[in-house]
Amino acid sequence: MSNTLMSAAVTLSVALLFAACTEPRSAASTDSLAPPSGATTSATTSAATQPERVVGPMDLTEHGFGPVRVGMTLAEVSAASSAGIRLVGTDSTACSYLSWRDGPPEVLIMAEGGRVVRIDVRNPAIATPEGIKLGSTEAEVQQRYAGQVEVQPHKYTDGHYLVITPRNPSDSSLRLVFETDGKNVKTFRGGLVPQVQYVEACS
Template sequence: MLPIVMVAALLSACQREEAPAAADADPLTTAASTPVAETPAPVPAVDDTAAPAGPVSQASFLGYGDMKLGSTVEEARAAWGGELNGAPMEGTTCHYLWPKWISRPADFAFMMEEGKFVRYDVGIDKETAPGGGKVGMSVEELQKLYGGALKGTPHKYVQGGQYLSIDAGDVAPTKLIFEADAAGKVTSWRVGLSPQVEYVEGCS
């Protein structure tokens, strides 16, 4: 009888140990029936190789940046906000002002006459004229940009060169004039009021 009792006891113990396993199955069933939140789609990585947007041109038919053609010298200086070199010579009514970082006024300067800001001159390719023209462009490229509105006349000093001008029209009483050499390349441009924008020699 003893062996039979021992076997029965062992079977009873095994059943008691296996019972919790059945109870443990319920949480798994519950978890399986609970909706799982969707994993959000990954955010696309930023392309660091994309070229940054170029700087916006400050040149316009109205002036340069906050400097408005027709304003007083004091207003123009205040609008520039930085240091400007240049001063009128005694007995003259026309002179140029230019940023301190410019080594040659012929590269970039503002014309003042009779106490007014009347024109600005550009001789470098870092600046873009109203409409997209730049120093270094060909006459053909200018014609594509400005079309039939661009008027050409012979250059006063450069044989084979020319002036190419365009009026601002209803935008302002100003004009844009490009100078091109004999090879048909733009060497400088200027924007200003009349008659100052027509001064071939600048303030000379």
């Protein structure tokens, strides 16, 4: 090959190489960095798998039970419910339980400082909106409240306190607490911190 032809070939090769290096990425190469069609991020997937919370009339939440809401005064509790509710004892400023004459059995309303601060459930017919009730397993609690559960040792048994922190930041002063025997839920409650975490209730 003559020097002229060789020089032309080298010049052409350099030009082609430069064009290849400076050419914009094709749509195919750009798409290879994006998630496959239909894929979602882990955060989106997690949010999508959380069932919508629908509260029934016989469900306990961190906010209360039925017409009785955490934070209500004793007068507001009486006005909000057609059932007769009265304070057990005489001191409305101390920690006491309310007597709910026509309410469901084994639903205990704690009042402190003249307001509702906590509701305890020992009735097997009552559940949370997530479906947890007496007899539910610790694994079920962990599954239904994934990412919200703090496990604490029980003070008197080999069981646990499963403390649920609400997802909504505006509910940061509220908790649900499930007491277990190490396997199953034996009782549960919802209400304000710190009262909802009192181990011995009002005593």
